[in-house]
Amino acid sequence: MFTFQDATNLQRKFVEFYETGKVTAALCHGSAILAFTDRADGTPLVQGKTVTGFPNVEEDAADRMTWEAGALPEGRNIMPWRVEDALRERGANFLQAGAFRSFAIRDGNLVTGQQNFSGAEVAKVILEAVGR
Numbered sequence: 001m002f003t004f005q006d007a008t009n010l011q012r013k014f015v016e017f018y019e020t021g022k023v024t025a026a027l028c029h030g031s032a033i034l035a036f037t038d039r040a041d042g043t044p045l046v047q048g049k050t051v052t053g054f055p056n057v058e059e060d061a062a063d064r065m066t067w068e069a070g071a072l073p074e075g076r077n078i079m080p081w082r083v084e085d086a087l088r089e090r091g092a093n094f095l096q097a098g099a100f101r102s103f104a105i106r107d108g109n110l111v112t113g114q115q116n117f118s119g120a121e122v123a124k125v126i127l128e129a130v131g132r
Contacts, residue, residue, distance in 0.1 A: 007033075011036050014037050023126055032083050046092035
């Protein structure tokens, strides 16, 4: 999440996979790459797509727990920006299943998972997408 904005080679490869019809997946904060990926025609890859990733409800909970533990001053966020907000701003239909729940979505050949507890669900959806 912290490096995706400058990872132009990774952005290009992600879009290349997607545009050539390969199943392309992102999980948890990895979905942040979608905030920086544009299709060949210049439109955001997520525009009009239904996706998920680490949602605001989980960011809020993580921040609150960190403040309560005294690890960060209250009001200071762990993450520099929010995946859900950024993807919505790029035209995505962002869905989530509630805090810390396993959840994955497939929209065409794009597969996204809500957070680390969603790894098995993402793998299942990828296998279904490739016909296994």
